[in-house]
Structures are given as structure tokens and as C-alpha cells.
Amino acid sequence: MRILSLTAGAASMSCGSCLRDNALAAELIRQGHDVTLLPFYTPTLTDEENVSRQQQVFFGGISVYLEQHMPWFRGHRLLDFLVDAPPVIKFFTRGSIAVDPKQLGALTVSTLRGPNGHQRKEIDKLIEFVKGDPPPDVVNIPYTLLISLTAPLKRALGRPVVITLQGEDLFLEGLPEPYRSEALELVRSQVADVDLFIAVSEYYARFMRDYLRIPEAKMRVATLGVNTSDLVMTTRTSRDPFTIGFFARIAPEKGLDNLADAYRILRTEKGLPPSRLLAAGYLAPEHKPYLKRIAESLRAAGLGDELVYRGAVDRANKVRFFHDIDVLSVPSGYHEPKGLYLLEAMACGVPVVQPNHGAFPEIIARTGGGVLAQSEAGADVAEAIHALWKEPAKAAALGRAGAEGVRRHYTVQHMADGVLKAYEEAGLQTRLQAHA
Numbered sequence: 001m002r003i004l005s006l007t008a009g010a011a012s013m014s015c016g017s018c019l020r021d022n023a024l025a026a027e028l029i030r031q032g033h034d035v036t037l038l039p040f041y042t043p044t045l046t047d048e049e050n051v052s053r054q055q056q057v058f059f060g061g062i063s064v065y066l067e068q069h070m071p072w073f074r075g076h077r078l079l080d081f082l083v084d085a086p087p088v089i090k091f092f093t094r095g096s097i098a099v100d101p102k103q104l105g106a107l108t109v110s111t112l113r114g115p116n117g118h119q120r121k122e123i124d125k126l127i128e129f130v131k132g133d134p135p136p137d138v139v140n141i142p143y144t145l146l147i148s149l150t151a152p153l154k155r156a157l158g159r160p161v162v163i164t165l166q167g168e169d170l171f172l173e174g175l176p177e178p179y180r181s182e183a184l185e186l187v188r189s190q191v192a193d194v195d196l197f198i199a200v201s202e203y204y205a206r207f208m209r210d211y212l213r214i215p216e217a218k219m220r221v222a223t224l225g226v227n228t229s230d231l232v233m234t235t236r237t238s239r240d241p242f243t244i245g246f247f248a249r250i251a252p253e254k255g256l257d258n259l260a261d262a263y264r265i266l267r268t269e270k271g272l273p274p275s276r277l278l279a280a281g282y283l284a285p286e287h288k289p290y291l292k293r294i295a296e297s298l299r300a301a302g303l304g305d306e307l308v309y310r311g312a313v314d315r316a317n318k319v320r321f322f323h324d325i326d327v328l329s330v331p332s333g334y335h336e337p338k339g340l341y342l343l344e345a346m347a348c349g350v351p352v353v354q355p356n357h358g359a360f361p362e363i364i365a366r367t368g369g370g371v372l373a374q375s376e377a378g379a380d381v382a383e384a385i386h387a388l389w390k391e392p393a394k395a396a397a398l399g400r401a402g403a404e405g406v407r408r409h410y411t412v413q414h415m416a417d418g419v420l421k422a423y424e425e426a427g428l429q430t431r432l433q434a435h436a
Contacts, residue, residue, distance in 0.1 A: 001423065002034045004136035006146065007052060009042035013249070013282045014312065016340045017166050020200070021142055022046045023227060024419060027412040033420075036133070040146070043086045047315035048227065058129070059111075059122045059146075060084040067118045068107045077121070105179030108171075112186035114148030123149065127156045135159055138423045140198075143168040144212065148186070150193040160195040160426040165208045167337050170253065188213050196426040198222050198419060201359035204337035220422040224338055225415025228407055230315070231347035234323045234399070242275040242389055245325030245350070247318070247341045248332070250283040250291050250309075258331040260294045261378025262385060264301045270386050277303075280310040280321050322348035327388055327395065329353040331376040339363055343410045346370070346402030351395050353384045366409050369402020 007021035022044060025037040029051060037052040040059045044052050062083040066073040073079070110117035126149070130136075139153050139161045145168050150161045175183055191214055198220050199205035205221045208214060236243075244263060248254040256279060266272040277298070283291060291309065298307050313321060322328070328345040335358035342352050342363055352370030354360035364370045373384040388395040 001028075001138070001420070002134065002136045003028060003036070003138055003140065003423070004130060005035060005037050005140040005142075006040055006058075006149075007037055007044055007142050008040045008146075009044040009057070013284070014045045014047060015249075016338050017142060018044045019046055019048075019340060020166065020224060020338070020415075021164075022051060023048065023225070023412050024415055026051045027225075027227075027416040028420070031416060036136070040142075047318060054086060056129075057084060057086050058126050059119065062088070063122060064107065064111070064119050067121065068110055075121075077125075080121075080125070105175045105183075108145065108175060109179050109182045109186065111145070112148050112183055112190075115152065117148070123152050127152055131156055138162060138426055140164060140419075140423075142166070144187050145171065147190045147194065150190060154193065160423075161193070162196040162198055162422060162426050163194050165197055165199040165204055165337070167204075169207070169211055170334055184212075191215075191218075194218065196220055196422055198422045199337070200224050201337050202362050203335070203359045207335070207337070220418075220425065222415060222418030222422055223410060224340055224343060225410050225412040226340065226343045226347060226406065227412050228347045230319055231322075231344055231406075232319070233349040233403055234325075236323065236326060240326075242272065243325045243327075244275065244277050244385060245321065245328045245345070246277070246279040246281070246330055247321060247328060247345065248281045248330045250279065250281050251287050252290060253332060253334045254281075255331040255333055255376050257290070257294050257297075258333070258376050258378050258381060259329055260298055260307070262329070262331070262381035263306075264298060264303060265378055265382040266386060266389075267303055267306070268301060270382060272386070272389060275306060277307045278310065278321070278325055279308070280313050280318070282312045283309075318344070319348065322350050325350055327351050327353055327385055329373075329381055329385065331355055331373065331378075331381045332358075333376050334358070336360065342370070343367075343406050346399075347406040349399040349403045351388060351398035351402060353381060353388065355381075363410075367402050367405025369398055369405050371398070 005025055025035045028035045039052045039057050041061045043057060111119050115123060135157045136159055139159055141149055141163045144163055153161055172183055197214055197218055199208060202221055205219050209219055246256050246259050250256055263277045295307055298304050322345050328350050337359050339359055345352055346367055346369035353373055355376040356372040371384050374380040
């Protein structure tokens with residue numbers, strides 16, 4: 001199958017969607033499919049071999065910003081070769097890029113207007129590029145924030161277009177009014193152009209059907225998958241200090257503050273002996289005060305030395321992180337559609353404790369690799385972690401079950417199989433509509 005897949009970079013942040021898109025493309029290529037993975041906004045950052053096209057970035061972060069704010073830049077391409085060059089984009093986004101929806105309302109709405117927005121030139125450049133190659137069998141857009149590309153791509157290529165659903169509601173809900181309402185209406189008005197939507201979890205398929213008013217016939221699920229070749233079982237022993245891990249972006253929506261509160265309760269109220277709270281993940285400049293407040297709250301409880309932040313880690317140090325912890329918990333208040341970190345931790349034999357919402361219940365039920373806390377609140381998370389600390393044999397059994405469950409249900413091969421099935425159905429639907 002010839003596949004054209006788009007993926008959105010986030011500068012120096014390695015996001016779950018980037019990791020998923022790259023891992024999927026790599027597995028499809030390994031299986032013999034012809035995959036072109038095109039980066040949008042910035043070059044993508046992954047912790048495995050990057051299979052995206054490195055020579056060009058579409059909808060480059062510099063270009064879309066200039067087009068939004070400087071009308072003179074919209075009508076010609078004199079500087080495009082410079083501002084769209086990946087080294088230039090990397091230089092100007094080497095720290096981070098603005099991802100706060102509160103700052104991006106007008107740009108989001110403009111992009112969703114497609115040819116009627118300020119970024120029309122970017123659509124023209126994309127269409128010129130894709131028409132220069134043999135037409136793909138299917139086009140995959142990474143999320144509905146780029147749904148305005150659907151109609152132009154279908155007109156240019158005459159091929160089905162599918163969209164992956166993997167967490168964009170968090171961004172859309174964060175937009176200030178009137179941009180939130182405008183953006184939602186623009187997305188919903190273009191649902192009919194899409195041949196099929198692929199959700200990364202059963203939960204998210206249900207949620208997005210209602211949220212974006214997607215007909216049930218257009219919804220499929222292809223669950224996440226991870227490469228387990230280097231995610232080997234942990235070798236920690238009971239002689240080590242009990243260590244609770246957090247592996248995700250250091251941001252309020254991911255809930256490190258909830259886990260810190262749970263840790264305080266465990267140490268000061270539930271008899272947990274001196275232990276460790278180990279965290280790793282990308283920390284944006286704007287969230288440094290958030291981490292500082294967490295550290296200060298633990299210091300005030302006399303536990304400051306027990307919080308260790310390892311920063312953003314590469315693949316090898318990610319595996320080492322999982323080998324250094326006894327339990328993983330990311331008590332997010334946001335109802336997560338993915339939870340890639342859960343699969344990676346469980347593949348290493350680490351039991352997980354997660355709130356009872358989002359995709360967490362289905363992942364834990366399918367793998368058997370953890371327990372659900374009643375909510376993301378510190379007291380509820382502490383209760384669930386305390387039970388595992390008190391019963392190390394149960395925790396070890398959950399770890400073994402999780403490692404086996406991930407390999408049975410959540411590998412990159414499982415993910416690729418699910419996506420390929422959806423692609424085939426999208427192509428079939430398009431052919432049936434053409435003959436109707």
C-alpha cells in the first residue's frame with residue numbers, strides 16, 4: 001500500500017502523537033508498505049529512528065506565524081525557501097514553540113478555514129508537492145486541527161483521506177471565546193469531507209463521536225502500540241527504596257501535583273518509609289514555576305530531598321527510568337485518549353496506578369497491568385499506591401501481567417494491523433460512493 005501520512009512536530013518537545021505517528025510509519029515500512037511521513041510545523045522529535053521526511057517541513061511554524069500577522073508575506077514566496085528550511089525552523093524553535101491555545105485562537109481558526117484562511121499559500125505548496133509523486137492509496141491527517149486539508153487533498157489526488165483522533169479536544173477546549181466556538185463549528189462542518197476517522201482508544205472513539213458529531217459509520221479504532229524490543233523487564237529488588245515514578249510532560253494537565261500530594265500523604269499519614277518520587281518528561285519554560293511550586297510543597301512537608309526530576313530523557317534513559325521505579329502513576333485530570341507511557345512502563349514489568357477515566361480503564365482491563373484509583377485526587381491515588389506497597393507480591397504479579405498484556409494487545413504490529421484495516425475500509429467506502 002502507498003501511504004501519505006502527515007505528522008505534526010512540536011519543536012524540542014517529544015509528544016505522544018509524534019512518537020505514535022513515527023512508530024506506526026516505521027512498522028508499516030518494515031512490513032513493506034511505501035510510506036511518506038511529512039512533518040508539519042517543525043521537524044519531529046522521536047526517541048526511535050525518525051522516518052519522517054527530513055528535507056522539508058510543511059506549514060512551517062515561521063511561515064504560518066508570518067502569514068497570520070504580516071499580510072505582505074501571504075502573497076509571494078520570495079523568502080519561503082529560507083523560513084521553511086528545517087535547520088532554520090530548528091534554530092528558531094530550539095527552546096520551544098507556543099502551544100498554549102490561549103495564544104493561538106486566531107491562528108487556529110484561520111488554519112481551519114483552509115483556502116479561505118491566511119495560510120492558503122501553505123496548502124498550495126503541499127498540493128504541488130504531493131502531485132509530484134505517484135498518488136497514494138490513502139492520505140492520513142494526524143488530527144482534526146488540520147481537517148481543512150481534507151477537501152484540497154481529495155480534489156488533487158482523488159484518494160480517500162482519513163484522520164487520526166489522538167487528543168485534540170484538550171487544545172480546542174483551551175481556546176478562548178469566540179475562537180473555541182468558531183473552531184469547533186469549522187471542524188464539525190468539514191466532517192463530511194473525511195472518509196474515515198481512526199481513534200486511538202475505544203474511549204476516544206465514543207467521546208469524539210459526540211464532541212465532533214461524527215457519524216458512527218465513519219469511526220474506527222486502532223489502539224496504540226509500542227516497540228517492545230528494548231522494553232525489557234525491570235530487575236529492581238525489595239532492598240531498593242520504594243520508588244514512585246511519573247513519566248509525562250511536566251504540566252498541570254498531566255497531574256504531577258496530584259502525585260506529589262499522594263506522595264506526601266503516603267509519607268506523612270500512611271506509614272511509607274523514606275522513599276523516592278522520581279519524575280521525567282519535557283518541561284516547557286512556562287511550566288518551570290509549576291514544578292518549583294511542587295518541589296516547595298514537598299520541602300515544606302520535610303520531603304524535599306525525596307523528589308528527583310531527571311528532565312527529558314532519551315530512549316535508553318527512558319528504559320532505565322522504568323527499571324528504577326516500583327510503580328508508575330500519571331494522575332492526569334484530563335481524560336486521556338492515549339497513555340503511551342503506561343504501555344511502555346507495563347512492557348518493562350512496572351505496575352501502574354491511574355485515575356478511573358479516559359482510556360485508562362480499557363488499557364488496564366486489557367493488560368491486567370495495574371489498578372484504578374477512584375479519581376486523580378491525591379488521597380485516592382495514595383490509597384491505591386499504598387495497597388500495592390503493602391502487597392509486593394500483588395504488585396509483582398500485576399507487573400508480569402502488564403508485560404504480557406502489552407505484548408498480546410499493544411505492540412506496533414497490533415497498531416499497524418488496526419490502521420491498515422481502517423485504510424482498506426476507507427478505500428472500499430470511497431469506491432462504493434464513486435459507483436453509487
